[in-house]
Amino acid sequence: MxxxxxxxxxxxxxxxxxxxxxxxxxxxxxxxxxxxxxxxxxxxxxxxxxxxxxxxxxxxxxxxxxxxxxxxxxxxxxxxxxxxxxxxxxxxxxxxxxxxxxxxxxxxxxxxxxxxxxxxxxxxxxxxxxxxxxxxxxxxxxxxxxxxxxxxxxxxxxxxxxRVPTPALAADLMSRHGLPSSDAWLLARVAGGNLSYARELVKSESARRERGLLLDLARDLPRASLMDTQVALDEVMATVEGRSGERAQDLEQEYERALEWAGDARTKSWLKKRHEDKVKRQQRRLHTLGLQTVTRVFAGWYRDLALVAVGAGTAALNQDRLEELRAMASQDGLRGYTQAIMAVRKAQERLRYNVDARCTIEDMFRAIKEALT
Ligand SMILES: [Zn+2]
Structure with missing residues (x-):
């Protein structure tokens, strides 16, 4: 069992x-x-x-x-x-x-x-x-x-x-995915107790690229021009929408396999309905996960800035970006970092209610810029 x-x-x-x-x-x-x-x-x-x-x-x-x-x-x-x-x-x-x-x-x-x-x-x-x-x-x-x-x-x-404790998460990434210890610990930290995200980072090159892109955007946002901000918004929304296509193919294959054991027409049509529900459910889930990733990465960056500013860099999530964080963080910025984190939290709350995602992220960007400039 x-x-x-x-x-x-x-x-x-x-x-x-x-x-x-x-x-x-x-x-x-x-x-x-x-x-x-x-x-x-x-x-x-x-x-x-x-x-x-x-x-x-x-x-x-x-x-x-x-x-x-x-x-x-x-x-x-x-x-x-x-x-x-x-x-x-x-x-x-x-x-x-x-x-x-x-x-x-x-x-x-x-x-x-x-x-x-x-x-x-x-x-x-x-x-x-x-x-x-x-x-x-x-x-x-x-x-x-x-x-x-x-x-x-x-x-x-x-x-x-x-939340999955970091040591358990790191151990899983080593034993199941064969990651060397240092990489496993880094990704376990980055994922902050979220097992699905940790596994996604291991398996998907595009998830790792997306994380890098989002961290760059979080870093550059305070100084970005209005036009740059719009470009950033397009990029963020593209990462959210881009996920749905990736896994659709797996589901199709699973459906084909399931049809093999379906005998009569009634079972087949039942399976078709189930499959369609599943595709719908997955799209919804991927969209939600995409938005959760965006807000988590942004909140993580400003949280890390605050930690580094008070000399607690070892507690930062993004250990691979510690040098950049050290170069940017300042004690005077603490109030702004906190406000930026609050702006992300507010966006997270709103996104739970199926509001216009683009509009919510745009408001979040505006609030972050205000907090940090
Ligand atoms: Zn069984």
């Missing part, structure tokens, strides 16, 4: 709780919470596989593999359409949940970005959560549990994820 959670790094508490639940009997509802990029969604799918698998979660059978790919008829993945998980979605789930699973041991519903239930949907969901059918499990995944109705939270077993 351990192989099911083999990809989850630095989350011993969560993994042992879930492993025990699979061995001893699982509750009907779980709330997976914690910062972005630490493996919540992966753990939710692994746990769902464990619940559905005829072999207590072997991680390797047909059922497990299909669940992990998000293509099993008894494991439904629900994510917001636009801003919200809507009442229509929940009504449909309530209707279907009462039927026995098609083939698995249990029926599992995984809600991604579960803090986006609108109020009608939350109330409709609450009814099912109060008296769930015996064969049904719900897994709610969120990085903002405080936005869920307390009545929902209280009916879920909490599973808390945390």
């Amino acid at each position: 351990s192989s099911l959670f083999a990809d989850i790094v630095g989350q011993q508490m969560a993994v042992s709780l879930l492993t025990r639940a699979l061995e001893q009997g699982a509750a009907h509802a779980y709330l997976f919470s914690g910062p972005p990029g630490v493996g919540k969604t992966e753990a939710a799918l692994a746990f769902a596989a464990g619940l559905a698998c005829p072999d207590d979660g072997c991680g390797d059978c047909h059922t497990c593999r299909r669940v992990l790919e998000g293509l099993h008829p008894d494991v439904e993945i629900v994510s917001p359409e636009g801003n919200f998980i809507r009442k229509e979605d929940i009504t449909e789930i309530n209707l279907h949940a009462v039927y026995r699973p098609y083939e698995a041991r249990a029926k599992v519903y995984v809600f991604l970005e579960a803090d986006n239930f609108n109020i009608e949907a939350a109330n409709a969901f609450l009814k099912t959560l109060e008296e769930p059918p015996a064969h049904v499990h719900f897994i709610l995944v969120t990085d903002r549990p405080e936005r869920l109705l307390p009545t929902i939270v209280s009916r879920c077993q909490p599973v808390t994820f945390s």
Whole structure:
């Protein structure tokens, strides 16, 4: 069973709780919470596989593999359409949940970005959560549990994820990706506890290039002319949009493989729908991840300037840019660095609400320039 959670790094508490639940009997509802990029969604799918698998979660059978790919008829993945998980979605789930699973041991519903239930949907969901059918499990995944109705939270077993500690992250990059120790530690620091970002930096040349570009922009922004700022804005938005195409091909191949075992026309059309949902979900995720990367890199740069200014350079995230940071940082700038970080935080908050991303980043640039000139 351990192989099911083999990809989850630095989350011993969560993994042992879930492993025990699979061995001893699982509750009907779980709330997976914690910062972005630490493996919540992966753990939710692994746990769902464990619940559905005829072999207590072997991680390797047909059922497990299909669940992990998000293509099993008894494991439904629900994510917001636009801003919200809507009442229509929940009504449909309530209707279907009462039927026995098609083939698995249990029926599992995984809600991604579960803090986006609108109020009608939350109330409709609450009814099912109060008296769930015996064969049904719900897994709610969120990085903002405080936005869920307390009545929902209280009916879920909490599973808390945390930032991956730098040593655990570095060890994973060495053992899994074969990175030499110095590179592994550098990337683990840069990623600041975010496992997905660390792995992306290892695997993708374009992610590393993008990081360099964003750091340069953060560095040059205070002195940039109006025109340079517009160019920078175009570049930032291009890094965000550029991600979607990259992984679309992987999904197509996975879909082709899945079609091979789909027998009749009905299964094929079901698979097509599932695939389309998955593509939509991935695009949404990549867009969000792109924006998160932009704001994280910007906040990291100004945070590092502040740290270097007070002589705490060893705590900086961007250890590979320490010389530049030392040349630029000054004690007099501390107030400005703090204001710049606040401007980034404000943009992060706004971006959560699906606002106009370009406009939000533009406002952030303006506020940073004001803070630092
Ligand atoms: Zn299995």
